[in-house]
Amino acid sequence: MTVDKEDTTHRSGCPINLTLEVLGDKWSLIVVRDMMFGNRRHFRELLSQNQEGIASNILADRLRRLLAEGVISKRDDPSHKQKAIYSLTEKGIELLPVFALIGAWGRKWLPVTEELSIRAQLLEEGGPALWEEFMEELREEHLGIMPTLPRAGPGVRERLHAAYREVMERKAKAAVC
Amino acid sequence: MTVDKEDTTHRSGCPINLTLEVLGDKWSLIVVRDMMFGNRRHFRELLSQNQEGIASNILADRLRRLLAEGVISKRDDPSHKQKAIYSLTEKGIELLPVFALIGAWGRKWLPVTEELSIRAQLLEEGGPALWEEFMEELREEHLGIMPTLPRAGPGVRERLHAAYREVMERKAKAAVC
DNA sequence: TACAACCAGTTGCAAAATGCAATCACAATG
């Protein structure tokens, strides 16, 4: 049988607690979100295109931690010797359902803006079937796993982003009139 | 139409971000978890029965914040002039599906202990139907809403806790032999 | 009525994390 040895590195063996030890801060999930939904794969993209204005030292620290925890991976970009490509691991990709539910909760209970919550709405309405489709897409992009079935039409991320653009255009028109 | 006024209180209107602004730290969800799954309703219960050893000033601060955010409510305990009863609000109760998925992710990817993850396993296996049953139970206990159908047999929390006790007893036996 | 136990916190202080702006070393581009 397995022997319980005391573990000073963790507060407890509760799954909720352990998840919070890995992801329980104001920035870690923001970084994963940008990689997953915004397809940000480079440091600069994550830094300068981030909605919340993450600082470069915080970003560097979170990438280091997520890497150490195996939520993301890092490899060299062949096109540029100093460029690194960050990818989600399977462990990271499987956070998608968590994002879907967190997004749904936030949308229901917090003062979200329409354009930034349209993706969460579609993800909620699409349900587990859509989540699985998106995760399969992420496995292609981040793990290089080829799909069993070739995909027809735009991917999930593209559809989500199209909806975002649609809201923005409608808002822009409304502002002019 | 609604006018966008600049909002210095929030980093962005993204539902993920706003949720992190409310719950994105190492303790807030621990407190909600103990109220939800451990049925802790008093300060001392939350403090001294907490697995992770939360400090009293942190607990006081998180209760204050969760109260301000409307995730929990507070009222006097009629049996004791100094005793306060903390309850989940509907907003707090609806975090249950989030807990279920976070628990499932932690159980799959992190070094959980069997006895502390058996509840997460049952919650995952039970799916949305079990979550809904548990939320209905929480509404009774925390909001005082009477069920449409009278319940037969032990509630969800009791069943989860029974499973926990079962694992603990089996472990205790194994340790002796 | 004295007294211990219980109640929800608060206080003080050291350590760690965060936020911000400037800067770094190197690589590619024109």
Added chain:
DNA sequence: CATTGTGATTGCATTTTGCAACTGGTTGTA
């Protein structure tokens, strides 16, 4: 050979956390 792009690091002020002791009051008990 200067400019821009790259993933970061550094220094410093502010904020948050963690820990232990303490507070002012209430309740139960001898």
